[in-house]
Amino acid sequence: MKKLISGLSALAILAMPVTAFAEPTTINETSDPQSANAVITTEIASAYIVTIPLDTKVTFNTENTDFGTIELTKAQLDPGKAVKVSLVTDSKMENKADEEKTLAYTIFEGTSDAVTEKVFTSAEYTAVGDKTDLTINITAEDWQTAYAGEYSDTVTFNVEYTDAVPES
Amino acid sequence: MKKYAVFLICLSMLTCTAIPAFAEGEQNPTTGEATIGTEVPETHDLKLTITGDVDVKVNGVDGKEFTVERLSEPVLEIKANDGEKIIKVVLNGEDVTDQVVDGKLKLPSVYEDGVYDLSIETEPISDSSSRSESSSQKAETVSAYSTQPNASNANPATGVAGGVSLGTAILLAAIGIARNKGSEDEEE
Numbered sequence: 001m002k003k004l005i006s007g008l009s010a011l012a013i014l015a016m017p018v019t020a021f022a023e024p025t026t027i028n029e030t031s032d033p034q035s036a037n038a039v040i041t042t043e044i045a046s047a048y049i050v051t052i053p054l055d056t057k058v059t060f061n062t063e064n065t066d067f068g069t070i071e072l073t074k075a076q077l078d079p080g081k082a083v084k085v086s087l088v089t090d091s092k093m094e095n096k097a098d099e100e101k102t103l104a105y106t107i108f109e110g111t112s113d114a115v116t117e118k119v120f121t122s123a124e125y126t127a128v129g130d131k132t133d134l135t136i137n138i139t140a141e142d143w144q145t146a147y148a149g150e151y152s153d154t155v156t157f158n159v160e161y162t163d164a165v166p167e168s
Numbered sequence: 169m170k171k172y173a174v175f176l177i178c179l180s181m182l183t184c185t186a187i188p189a190f191a192e193g194e195q196n197p198t199t200g201e202a203t204i205g206t207e208v209p210e211t212h213d214l215k216l217t218i219t220g221d222v223d224v225k226v227n228g229v230d231g232k233e234f235t236v237e238r239l240s241e242p243v244l245e246i247k248a249n250d251g252e253k254i255i256k257v258v259l260n261g262e263d264v265t266d267q268v269v270d271g272k273l274k275l276p277s278v279y280e281d282g283v284y285d286l287s288i289e290t291e292p293i294s295d296s297s298s299r300s301e302s303s304s305q306k307a308e309t310v311s312a313y314s315t316q317p318n319a320s321n322a323n324p325a326t327g328v329a330g331g332v333s334l335g336t337a338i339l340l341a342a343i344g345i346a347r348n349k350g351s352e353d354e355e356e
Contacts (some may be wrong), residue, residue: 050200058206061280067204093204105204136204143208144279148238152205160197 048083049074050125052157053134058105061143064112064135070123070157071131082164085132085157086122093151101147106137107155126164211235213281214242220288222254223247236278244273248290256289 025036053068070085077083087107095101110116115135123132216232218224225245226234236242246268248254257265257273267273275284 052200053202055203055205058204060206060208067202093206103206103208138206144277145239146208146279148208148210150205150207152203154201154203157200157202158197159200 046078047076050159058136064115064137066112067134067136069131069133072125075128080164082124082126084124084160084162087120089155093153096150103146103151104142108135108137110135211237212278215283218286222288239277241277242275246271251293252290253293255291258287260285
């Protein structure tokens, strides 16, 4: 038992982190020059938080529905780096009862009351507060021809730490 | 000694247990998902407003408010009162008289709740005997101006007798003009 404890103790001691400090520079009356430099370094790991839209239910016969916002809410980025958010979607909801029946939709940039004609695929964010509003659009024609039933689709937001594309 | 060893072990565990703290950016790329959903109703509610003294049924049912299946094409059955016939049907401002077959009008595929404004004009049906009588009267009127005595059953507008009467009238007029011209020539 004693041996076991000793062994475990030894292992634990081996696993302990060892902090190594640089050897201090000594300056005495004979030193020339009578000064020394010290470099202070630190490293801050890149960190970011991106908020993405929540699950959204579209009201029947509504052409434009707010989907929410992609927003960079925390950003400690290296210079020249950006957070890129890409949207992966097949742009159609499937009928729960019959997957062959679908309802097409498009995700545009902008809010429902100020929607643009720009389809959202990806965007880069570099500073806290950078954001993109999104709107789900279902055309009147698609509503008119949609079969009854429940429809849904899952979209994926890929968030990537990447080199910032220089602004043109 | 034993206690000392146990204390050492505990101490080492405390100092060596790593608490993973990843910066958000270290998992690259990361993904998030959101679900988009909607529900398309099975049925739709229709309201019917009718202008005109007629009976209207939707899919064989009386009433002015109906529930029909989505994407179905309801049939309106329009029935005029006895002794009357439908001459014009307007649905939501559009003249659909031509689409009414045997008093039935098929509505377009229903894809939402809606109100249908139906406006119907009717007129009394005149039976065939009175129609024949009326024609006869007109023909007799024409025959009064005709030199032909037996044109009573001919249509004055399109019939042969009417054509003959007209020809005769033109002929008589021509003769009259010729005579007048002749007398004027004589006077000169």
